[in-house]
Structures are given as C-alpha cells and as structure tokens.
Amino acid sequence: MTIPRFRPRTLRWRVFLLVAGLLVLLTTTSIVATAARVHVSDAGSRVRDTLRPAQAAVAALGKGYVDMETGERGFLLTRDPQFLQPYDSGRAAVSEAENHIARLLADDAETITLLREARAAGTAWRTQSAEPAIALARRDGTLADNQPGKALFDTLRARLAALQNRVDQLIEAELASSRRVNATANVTTGVCVGLALVLGLASVFILRRSLVAPLNRLVAQVREVSGGDLHRTVEAAGPDELTGLGEAVEAMRVRILSESEQVAAAANRIARLEETDRIAHTLGETAIRRLYGITLDLQSAAARFPRSGPVMATAISGIDRTIAALRTSVYGTAAPTRSSLRAQVSEVVGELETTHGRVPELVLTGDLDVAPPEEVVAEVTQVLRALLRAAAVPGGGAEEVELVLSGQAIRLRVACVVPDSRVAGVERAVAEASGDAVVRREAGRVTVEWRRPW
Incomplete structure (x- = not known):
C-alpha cells in the first residue's frame, strides 16, 4: 500500500504552509522562552525566599549548639556561672533555628527527617551529658567523665552536617535546574532561529521557482500574443x-x-x-x-x-x-404588376394603329422594379388614352410616349407633332383631358407632361 504524498498545488497553500511554519517556530520559541523565564523566576524565588534562609538557619543551629558546648566546658573548668550564659543563649538560638527550618522546609520530607534526627541527637547530648555534668559541678564541685558527652556531641555534629548537606543539595538542585532550563531555552531558540532562516531561504527559492519564473514566462507569452502573434x-x-x-x-x-x-x-x-x-x-x-x-x-x-x-x-x-x-x-x-402596367400602356398605344393609322414610339425608363397598385395603373392608362386622343389631330399626332417609373411617382411624357394652326386646339383638349398636365409649345411640336405621385 502506497501512502499518497501531499503536495500543495495552489500558491495560497504554499504561502500558507510557509507562514504557518514561521508561526510555529515563533510560537515554540515564545513558549519555551516564557516557560524558562517562569521556571528560573520560581527557582530563584525558592532559593532566595526559602533555601537561603534555611541554609542560614542550619548554620545558626550549628552555631547555637557550639555555643552551648563552649559554655558547658567553660563552666566545668572555672565553675564561673558567667560561662553558662552562652549555653543559655545557644539553647534559645537552637530552638528558634529548629522552628524556622521546620517552617521553611515543611514540604521536604527528607529535610524534616534529618531535622528530627539532629533535634533528637541534640536532646540526647543535652539531657544525657551536658545538663547532668553542669548539675554535678554545681552540687559538689566534682568533674564528671566527659567521654560519653563527646561521643554524643560528635553524633550531633554528624546530624547537623547531614542537614547542612541536604539544604546545600536543594540549593544546588534548584540552581542546576535553572541552568538546564536556560540551556534548553537557548538551544531551542537557536534551533528555531536556524530553522526560520532555513525556512526563509527555502520560501525564497520556492516562491521564485513556483511563482516568479512561471509568472515571468506567462507575461512574456501574453506580450507576444498581445503584440499580434x-x-x-x-x-x-x-x-x-x-x-x-x-x-x-x-x-x-x-x-x-x-x-x-x-x-x-x-x-x-x-x-x-x-x-x-x-x-x-x-x-x-x-x-x-x-x-x-x-x-x-x-x-x-x-x-x-x-x-x-x-x-x-x-x-x-x-x-x-x-x-x-x-x-x-x-x-x-x-414584379407581376409591372407586366400589367406595360401591357396596358402598350395596349393603349396600339389602339392608335386601329383608329389613326400610326403608332408612337414607347420608351420605358426609371426604376423598373417599381410595382404600382392597380388603381394607379388604371389612372395612368386612362390619362394616357385621353392625352393621345387629344393629340390626334389631322396632319399630326403623338410621336413618342415615355413612361418614367420611380418609387415615389409615375411620370408620362407625350411628344406630339402638331401643325401651328392646331396647337391652340390641342392645348385646350389636353387641359380638358387632365388639369394636371403641363404643355410646352415648340415650333411644330407640343410636349405634354403629367405626373402622378403614389
């Protein structure tokens, strides 16, 4: 079974992973440094507020017992009660130091055990050697054998030394723990900084390889296309x-x-x-x-x-x-209607052959695609027939008929040969046939024009 490899294909995922890596390193460094500072602060507080005072109290405890022994020996040698003053003050200092140590190191069972052993050894020396010897010297002035007392005081010294070593070990342990935490924080910070540098260099390489180079290549290709290629x-x-x-x-x-x-x-x-x-x-x-x-x-x-x-x-x-x-x-x-117009115009023109024996020339010009309505065709043929009949006079008649077609109007032009004596009659006949006709007179000729908008 093959395990699929995750390879981010989008740019946003690559940037997200790089930024997430940097944030993880920064967070790790911050957490480790903060934890180290808190631990060092706690250790320093414990050493300063608890262990150092306990160490001083242990030293005061030993000094108190030494003062008690010194006072005992001086009294036994001189029988001077003034030498008992160090004994009494040392006893008070011992009691105060024991109570102080018990309060400071109440959470450390081993130290409390050593304190109890030292207290028991001190009580044994005091009750079995020092106080009986002082009482005997006061009563009859004799000097008791001090060998058992010396052995008991040596045992007390050993117990005090063990207690002192224990407190010193606690101080050293706290200081060593602070050094280890500082060293761990320094190493972690150094490693995170190194990884951040490596990740930064890798991000520069990755972004250049996956973004800058493809983008420059794409821009160059788009420029070639936009240039016309x-x-x-x-x-x-x-x-x-x-x-x-x-x-x-x-x-x-x-x-x-x-x-x-x-x-x-x-x-x-x-x-x-x-x-x-x-x-x-x-x-x-x-x-x-x-x-x-x-x-x-x-x-x-x-x-x-x-x-x-x-x-x-x-x-x-x-x-x-x-x-x-x-x-x-x-x-x-x-244009079927145009064929009807031409046929009817031709028929009207052909009628002159039967009635007057001459046929004028027919000319069709203009927009030949025009197809006038049936009512317009009927009006054009009626006006043309009337104009040809009016121009049909003895010795003359229509010579040319021109039909001009357009999309807005139809124009008829009839050129007639008319003797001068008949021109006035032709003009009157044309006016009677169509009031819209225009007559132009020339020498021996009359031209009639008629226009029909549609």
Whole structure:
C-alpha cells in the first residue's frame, strides 16, 4: 500500500504552509522562552525566599549548639556561672533555628527527617551529658567523665552536617535546574532561529521557482500574443492560480484567432458576393431593359399586324417569363404588376394603329422594379388614352410616349407633332383631358407632361 504524498498545488497553500511554519517556530520559541523565564523566576524565588534562609538557619543551629558546648566546658573548668550564659543563649538560638527550618522546609520530607534526627541527637547530648555534668559541678564541685558527652556531641555534629548537606543539595538542585532550563531555552531558540532562516531561504527559492519564473514566462507569452502573434501558444504551468490564468488566456487566444479567421472569411465572402451582385445587377439591368425593348417592339408589331397577334402574344409571354426568371435570380423577387402596367400602356398605344393609322414610339425608363397598385395603373392608362386622343389631330399626332417609373411617382411624357394652326386646339383638349398636365409649345411640336405621385 502506497501512502499518497501531499503536495500543495495552489500558491495560497504554499504561502500558507510557509507562514504557518514561521508561526510555529515563533510560537515554540515564545513558549519555551516564557516557560524558562517562569521556571528560573520560581527557582530563584525558592532559593532566595526559602533555601537561603534555611541554609542560614542550619548554620545558626550549628552555631547555637557550639555555643552551648563552649559554655558547658567553660563552666566545668572555672565553675564561673558567667560561662553558662552562652549555653543559655545557644539553647534559645537552637530552638528558634529548629522552628524556622521546620517552617521553611515543611514540604521536604527528607529535610524534616534529618531535622528530627539532629533535634533528637541534640536532646540526647543535652539531657544525657551536658545538663547532668553542669548539675554535678554545681552540687559538689566534682568533674564528671566527659567521654560519653563527646561521643554524643560528635553524633550531633554528624546530624547537623547531614542537614547542612541536604539544604546545600536543594540549593544546588534548584540552581542546576535553572541552568538546564536556560540551556534548553537557548538551544531551542537557536534551533528555531536556524530553522526560520532555513525556512526563509527555502520560501525564497520556492516562491521564485513556483511563482516568479512561471509568472515571468506567462507575461512574456501574453506580450507576444498581445503584440499580434496570435499563433503563439500560451503554456500553463506553475501553481493552480497561474495555470488557470494561462488556460484562460490560451482559450481567449484560440477564440480570438477563430473569430479573426471567421471575420476574414466572412469579409472575403461579402466581397465576392458584392462583386457578384454588382455584376449580376449590371447584366440583369441590361438584359431586362433589352427584353423590355423587344417586348415593346413585338407589341407594336402585333398592333400593326393583327394577324400575327397570336404568335406575338406567345413570344411576349415567353419573354415575360424570362424577365420574371431573371428578376428572381438577380433580385430575388418578381414584379407581376409591372407586366400589367406595360401591357396596358402598350395596349393603349396600339389602339392608335386601329383608329389613326400610326403608332408612337414607347420608351420605358426609371426604376423598373417599381410595382404600382392597380388603381394607379388604371389612372395612368386612362390619362394616357385621353392625352393621345387629344393629340390626334389631322396632319399630326403623338410621336413618342415615355413612361418614367420611380418609387415615389409615375411620370408620362407625350411628344406630339402638331401643325401651328392646331396647337391652340390641342392645348385646350389636353387641359380638358387632365388639369394636371403641363404643355410646352415648340415650333411644330407640343410636349405634354403629367405626373402622378403614389
């Protein structure tokens, strides 16, 4: 079974781990230093407030017993009661020192035991040797054997020495503990400082390797792309944040490149379509105008030669279908109403062949895609018929009929050859036929114009 290794992939986790490591080291150093200061302070307080006074009390205890022995010996040698004064003062000092030691070191069982042993040895020396010898010397003046007393006092000295050693050991133990804690705190602080330096250097290396280098590489690639090199691939590497940023920039580059190619292709298609449309419109207009001309010629011929009417009608119908197909191919729509307008105008013009024996030339110009409503077509044919009838005078008549189409109006222009003696009559007849018509007089000619907005 393999244990998975935890490797932080995001930059925030790497920074978090580095900062957490530094905080752990700082916290450890603070805790150890604080604990060391507290321990040293407690040890110093114990030594200063308890052990040193106890050490002085043990020394006072030994001095008190020495004063008692000195007073005993002086009295036994001189029988002078003044030598008993050190004995009495030493006894009081011994009692006070024992009580002081018991209060100070009540929590240390071994010291209390040694104190009890020293007190028992002192009591034995005092009751078995010193006081009986003093009493005997006072009573009969004899000097008692001092060998048992010497042995008892040596035992007392040994017990006092043991008690003194115990107090010294306690002081040394506290001082040694303080030194050990200080040494531990110093070592811990040094180790933490060293680890902090190592971690700082490692963080500089890690951040440079995982952040600075990938970021500089990504910035260089983005600059190349922003400079116009859209085919430059943006590589995503480093922490997840930089990887996500690089992938987003790469996706944007691919999308921009794709859209640029689509725009270029669309521009090329539009250019080709515009050119094709221009050519188609040019050819279509030319072809349709020519077909219109042929249709008008065929209608005029059909009017002059009634026997050829069916054949001409068939040809005209075929040409109309051809015009409709051309319009559908070039413009996308056909204009069936325009064929009706042309047919009715041609029919009106052809009527002159039957009634007056001459057919004027018919010209169709303007916007050939215009499809006027039926009521407009009816009004145009009615006005044209009235104008042609008014211009039909002996020795003259309509010579040219022009129909101009636009998206806003339809304009009729009828050019007539009229003898000078008939011009006034033609003007009156035109005015009666249409009050909107405009008549222009020339030598031997009259031009009538009529306009119908729609």
